[in-house]
Every structure is written in C-alpha cells, then in structure tokens.
Amino acid sequence: MIYQIYPRSFQDSGDDGVGDLRGITARLPYVASLGVGAVWLSPIFTSPMRDFGYDVADYCDIDPLFGTLDDFDALVAEAHRLGLKVMLDYVPNHTSSDHAWFRESLTGKESGKRDWYVWRDPAQDGGVPNNWKSFFGGPAWTLDEASGQYYLHQFLPSQPDLNWRNPAVRAAMFDVLRFWMRRGVDGFRVDVIWLLAEDEDFRDEPVNPDWKPGDVEHASLDHIHTQDQPETHEYIREMRRVLDEFDDRMMVGEIYLPVVKLLPYAGTAEEPMVHLPFNFHLILQGWTAELVRGFADSYDAECRLRHSWPNWVLGNHDQHRFKSRLGADQYRVAQTLLLTLRGTPTVYYGDEIGMTDVDVPADRLVDPAALQQPDSPEAGRDPERTPMQWDATANAGFAPGGATPWLPLADDYPAVNVAAQDGDPASDLNYFRALTRLRAEYPALVGGAYRSLETPGADVFAYERMPEHGGGERVVVLLNFGGEAADVAGLAGGDTLLSSLGDRPERGAALRPHEARILRG
Numbered sequence: 001m002i003y004q005i006y007p008r009s010f011q012d013s014g015d016d017g018v019g020d021l022r023g024i025t026a027r028l029p030y031v032a033s034l035g036v037g038a039v040w041l042s043p044i045f046t047s048p049m050r051d052f053g054y055d056v057a058d059y060c061d062i063d064p065l066f067g068t069l070d071d072f073d074a075l076v077a078e079a080h081r082l083g084l085k086v087m088l089d090y091v092p093n094h095t096s097s098d099h100a101w102f103r104e105s106l107t108g109k110e111s112g113k114r115d116w117y118v119w120r121d122p123a124q125d126g127g128v129p130n131n132w133k134s135f136f137g138g139p140a141w142t143l144d145e146a147s148g149q150y151y152l153h154q155f156l157p158s159q160p161d162l163n164w165r166n167p168a169v170r171a172a173m174f175d176v177l178r179f180w181m182r183r184g185v186d187g188f189r190v191d192v193i194w195l196l197a198e199d200e201d202f203r204d205e206p207v208n209p210d211w212k213p214g215d216v217e218h219a220s221l222d223h224i225h226t227q228d229q230p231e232t233h234e235y236i237r238e239m240r241r242v243l244d245e246f247d248d249r250m251m252v253g254e255i256y257l258p259v260v261k262l263l264p265y266a267g268t269a270e271e272p273m274v275h276l277p278f279n280f281h282l283i284l285q286g287w288t289a290e291l292v293r294g295f296a297d298s299y300d301a302e303c304r305l306r307h308s309w310p311n312w313v314l315g316n317h318d319q320h321r322f323k324s325r326l327g328a329d330q331y332r333v334a335q336t337l338l339l340t341l342r343g344t345p346t347v348y349y350g351d352e353i354g355m356t357d358v359d360v361p362a363d364r365l366v367d368p369a370a371l372q373q374p375d376s377p378e379a380g381r382d383p384e385r386t387p388m389q390w391d392a393t394a395n396a397g398f399a400p401g402g403a404t405p406w407l408p409l410a411d412d413y414p415a416v417n418v419a420a421q422d423g424d425p426a427s428d429l430n431y432f433r434a435l436t437r438l439r440a441e442y443p444a445l446v447g448g449a450y451r452s453l454e455t456p457g458a459d460v461f462a463y464e465r466m467p468e469h470g471g472g473e474r475v476v477v478l479l480n481f482g483g484e485a486a487d488v489a490g491l492a493g494g495d496t497l498l499s500s501l502g503d504r505p506e507r508g509a510a511l512r513p514h515e516a517r518i519l520r521g
C-alpha cells in the first residue's frame with residue numbers, strides 16, 4: 001500500500017508555513033502506524049514552484065524550501081528503519097523554464113540544447129504552429145521573440161516540454177533515476193507518463209464534440225496526437241530497463257486513459273513497462289453499487305488476462321477529497337472498498353482521518369490551474385492540498401511555530417485531527433488502521449482472488465476474496481451504497497470481523513444504511 005505525502009502540506013519544521021523534509025521525517029512513525037508499505041513524496045526538487053514543484057529546475061537537488069540532500073538521506077534512513085519504502089515523484093515530460101537546459105536552449109537555434117525541447121516555426125499565418133492546448137488553458141505554445149520560434153508546453157509556459165525523441169534527453173533523464181536509486185530510493189511515481197511523445201508531424205487535434213462551457217478548455221480537443229503515442233511505450237520500456245539495473249525498484253505511472261489503453265502500460269513479461277499503471281477509474285466514474293461492481297469485475301478480469309497486478313486510487317493532489325465528492329455517509333464504504341479490492345491501494349495523506357475539501361477564499365488561491373481558468377470552477381486543486389490536521393493547537397500542529405500556513409486550514413481541524421482520533425477506538429483513523437490490520441491478518445485480502453456476489457438489493461455491492469493457493473481464510477465484503485437497510489441473510493459469510501458502524505452485527509443481520517461490513521468467509 002502506498003501513502004502519498006504532499007510535502008508542502010504535511011509538517012512544517014522550519015516555521016515558514018510550508019511543510020519540509022525534516023517535518024516529514026518526524027512524522028514517519030505516524031505513517032508507519034497506519035500499516036502502509038511505502039511513502040510517495042510529491043516533488044521536492046529545486047523549483048521556482050510555479051506549479052508547486054512539478055516544474056523542476058534541478059532534478060538532482062532538494063529545494064531549500066524543503067531542506068537539503070542530507071535531510072533527504074536522513075528521511076530515507078528513518079523510513080527504512082521503520083520498514084517503509086520511499087518513492088519519489090519523477091517529472092520527465094517537462095522541466096521548469098529555469099532549468100539550465102532550457103536556459104541554454106533559449107540562447108538560439110544553434111544551441112547544443114536547442115533540440116532538448118520541442119521548437120517549431122510559426123504557422124503560415126505567423127501564429128501558433130497548431131491547435132494544441134495547455135492543460136491549464138490557452139495554447140500549448142509560447143513564442144520566443146528572440147528566435148521567432150515557438151516552444152511546446154503541455155502545462156504552464158514556465159514548464160517547457162522536453163523532447164523525448166532526442167536520445168541525449170533520454171540519457172540525461174535516465175541518469176536522474178540512477179542518481180536517486182543510488183541514494184536508496186525504492187521507486188518512483190512518474191508524472192504524466194502517457195504524454196512523453198507527441199505526433200511527429202504536429203497535426204491538429206480534432207474537436208471533442210462532448211465539450212461544454214464550464215469544462216476546462218483543454219478538454220475541448222480529442223488528444224490523439226499529444227497523448228499515448230507508440231513512441232511513449234518505447235521510452236517507457238527503456239526507462240524500465242534502467243530501473244531493472246537496480247534490485248527491487250518499482251514505478252507507478254500517472255496515466256488517465258480507459259482500461260484498454262491503460263493496461264498495456266504494464267508491458268509484457270518480456271518487455272515490462274511500469275509496475276503499476278495508476279487506475280483512477282474509481283474517481284472518474286459514477287458512485288453506485290452497480291457501476292462500481294461493473295468496473296471492478298471488468299478491471300479485475302482484464303488484469304488477470306494480462307497477468308498485470310491491479311491498483312486502486314480514491315484521492316490525490318489533483319482530485320477533490322473523496323469524502324467531499326462522495327459525501328460523509330459513503331466515506332467509510334469507500335475506504336473499505338479501497339482497502340479490500342484485489343490490488344495495491346494508494347492513499348492520499350489526510351484521507352485516513354476524513355479530511356475534506358477546504359473552501360479556499362479567492363484571495364488565497366495559489367494553484368495556477370485555478371488562477372488561469374476562472375471560468376472552470378472545478379479546475380482548482382487548492383481545496384485538496386490544505387495542511388495535515390495533526391492536533392487542535394494553533395495551525396493544527398502543522399506549523400507549530402505560528403507561521404501562516406501556505407494554504408488555509410480546514411475549519412473542522414479542532415475536531416478532525418490525528419491527536420483527537422488516535423485514542424478513540426471509534427475514529428476514522430482507527431477504522432483505517434483496523435482495515436490495514438485485517439489486510440495483515442487475512443492474506444486473502446491482499447493477494448487472494450476476487451469474485452463479486454449476486455445481491456438482493458441494487459444498492460449493495462458484495463464480493464469474496466479467496467486464498468488462491470490453499471491455506472488462509474476466505475473473506476466476504478458487504479458494502480451498502482444506499483440509505484436503506486438491505487437483507488443480506490442469503491449471502492455467504494460468517495462472523496463479522498469489522499463493521500464501519502463500530503459494532504459486530506450477528507451473522508445474517510441486515511446491512512444497515514451506508515454500512516460496510518467484512519465477514520470471515
């Protein structure tokens with residue numbers, strides 16, 4: 001299980017209102033207490049922070065805001081001492097415009113680094129080379145007045161795309177992976193890995209007929225020439241060979257694609273690619289028992305066919321908090337689902353204590369996705385990036401020195417925080433820990449086969465997890481997505497191991513509204 005830390009928001013030790021590495025290290029015993037196996041840190045590298053670290057100016061150093069390489073080494077040592085793996089966020093598609101490579105590229109067409117980025121002459125009319133758009137709104141091209149050429153950026157103009165067709169770029173970026181693996185890093189989450197290559201002929205993208213006002217501008221095109229290109233698959237196979245130069249390392253790829261296009265990113269036994277292509281479909285699709293069951297059945301079956309290991313995600317730093325999206329009633333149902341389906345779950349910091357989106361006032365918005373797209377209210381990501389709620393003291397214990405946190409805290413922090421929940425057996429935090437304990441005690445919940453069960457009510461999703469190679473016990477999971485009690489007496493399953501409502505209902509007792517229940521098989 002992977003636990004994502006957004007470093008700016010986890011723990012400030014330097015009294016500047018921004019989280020840092022020493023803060024994270026101090027909190028690692030808490031992370032270990034959750035029963036997770038690995039931490040993934042969103043970017044901590046040298047950066048002007050225009051996209052909060054996803055704009056890297058030096059891939060092999062730590063931004064002073066977060067600390068130093070020595071602080072990083074101490075973090076890795078402490079994590080390993082606690083039995084936690086450490087994963088970094090590798091951002092290969094683009095650098096910051098402050099990166100030395102881009103500065104050199106900007107010196108002119110003759111620059112040795114010119115071809116490290118994607119440069120094009122203007123179109124015949126003197127405008128942008130084609131109709132490609134930036135994820136943050138506006139064209140994906142910015143003019144360099146000095147040379148009269150445009151450079152490509154799928155995100156901010158200050159995030160120029162690297163030219164992955166250039167072998168020198170690939171070699172330099174692979175050395176970055178080696179640098180961190182030599183320092184003891186166990187794996188990587190790879191940013192926008194499905195965007196690495198673009199169409200060689202720079203053809204316009206067709207219009208998306210489903211786009212409607214209010215949707216982000218980027219979604220107005222069908223991205224057949226900027227995403228999921230065959231060359232990207234080749235580059236990832238190369239990337240994987242670099243990972244495999246070291247023992248026991250892994251990578252997870254950020255990929256927003258339908259399952260048929262997503263699973264090929266795991267590659268084949270002969271030509272492996274990423275270990276886990278992130279499965280974001282629990283976030284993207286509707287939340288009903290029927291839809292979730294349909295998706296879980298087909299995804300699990302597809303993974304088996306391809307001998308690919310599944311994974312599940314409900315939240316990250318780009319998506320609204322799942323407790324806000326699905327509603328408080330469904331919060332534990334969703335948490336139970338995430339931790340009991342077959343595959344590796346990824347958990348976003350704070351979701352284990354039930355943090356919700358924060359309504360960030362206009363004068364405190366900092367995310368460029370929000371600031372650049374005021375007509376698309378859903379585009380901003382500040383609400384899900386607010387400081388971790390540790391205790392009821394000032395600043396929720398996040399910035400104990402008193403500095404103003406970089407994003408406002410949730411109003412509910414005096415009640416919703418780690419300290420308040422730690423000693424309360426009925427808390428969300430201890431419910432999360434109970435789930436991870438069950439995963440440790442019942443191996444079928446981790447590696448066992450998954451099979452959904454026929455249920456009497458439309459709002460109930462039920463499945464069994466069976467030990468695959470003999471031994472161990474079968475486990476049954478019952479999830480009520482609705483507000484009515486459901487008769488589950490006819491369903492398989494024995495004693496209750498855990499209920500989201502905190503008690504241990506008898507065998508066959510009705511499933512209460514919004515209840516999640518786990519039974520011994």
Ligand code: NOJ
Nearest residue numbers: 051054155191192317318
């Ligand atoms: C995906 C990251 O998750 C997001 O936060 C970032 O803005 C873009 N990639 C650009 O790197």
